[in-house]
Amino acid sequence: QITLKESGHTVVKPSETLTLTCDFSGFSLTTTGVGVGWIRQPPGKALEWLALIYWGDDKRYSPSLKSRLSITKDTSKSQVVLTMTTMEPVDTGTYFCVYSRGQAAGNFDNWGQGTLVTVSS
Amino acid sequence: SSELTQVPSMSVALGQTVRITCRGDSLRSFYASWYQQKPGQAPIFVLYAENNRPSGVPGRFSGSRSGNTASLTITGAQAEDEGDYYCCSRDSSGNHWVFGGGTKLTVL
Numbered sequence: 001q002i003t004l005k006e007s008g009h010t011v012v013k014p015s016e017t018l019t020l021t022c023d024f025s026g027f028s029l030t031t032t033g034v035g036v037g038w039i040r041q042p043p044g045k046a047l048e049w050l051a052l053i054y055w056g057d058d059k060r061y062s063p064s065l066k067s068r069l070s071i072t073k074d075t076s077k078s079q080v081v082l083t084m085t086t087m088e089p090v091d092t093g094t095y096f097c098v099y100s101r102g103q104a105a106g107n108f109d110n111w112g113q114g115t116l117v118t119v120s121s
Numbered sequence: 122s123s124e125l126t127q128v129p130s131m132s133v134a135l136g137q138t139v140r141i142t143c144r145g146d147s148l149r150s151f152y153a154s155w156y157q158q159k160p161g162q163a164p165i166f167v168l169y170a171e172n173n174r175p176s177g178v179p180g181r182f183s184g185s186r187s188g189n190t191a192s193l194t195i196t197g198a199q200a201e202d203e204g205d206y207y208c209c210s211r212d213s214s215g216n217h218w219v220f221g222g223g224t225k226l227t228v229l
Binding site: 046063 | 158175217220
């Protein structure tokens with residue numbers, strides 16, 4: 001059974017850096033084709049893809065946010081970490097960690113429950 | 122363009138059929154995937170590669186693609202199908218992903 005769980009800052013101040021950790025189980029990020037990523041959702045709004053890291057350390061970032069994002073993996077701990085710099089109130093929302101079973105398919109097969117991040121002074 | 126366009130809201134009578142569409146230039150090159158989200162919950166993966174269902178998704182969900190439009194069809198809609206539906210696909214570069222704006226489905 002695949003599970004993903006997000007943790008990290010729930011409240012950040014404007015201009016600060018957000019760090020979120022995804023702890024996963026039920027798969028290995030050393031398996032060919034597998035990826036873990038992040039998707040966010042502002043309150044009442046649509047989903048927005050942020051970043052994805054693959055088994056071979058190939059990293060993909062949203063073009064509009066690339067300068068602010070960093071995604072890393074620690075396969076020994078079954079963790080993926082997302083950092084986002086220079087946080088603003090518009091970055092408030094729920095951040096989901098996702099599992100992608102195959103690089104070619106590019107689907108988001110499993111989702112974590114999400115963690116609400118609020119940007120406020 | 123890398124945008125995916127969805128109708129913001131739709132309704133369907135209980136037991137009837139509804140088609141939710143997603144339009145975008147990238148859909149000419151890449152398949153859409155679909156996600157269902159209920160209030161206060163994380164999305165779940167319901168359809169991929171034009172007309173394939175992940176394990177556990179009811180057979181009343183099906184998909185299709187024509188030109189720049191991908192569709193999710195629910196045949197015999199049930200009350201539990203009410204929620205928001207999002208399409209997703211790679212952008213024109215193939216290296217990033219984009220979501221549609223979502224369609225809120227109401228089952229009457």
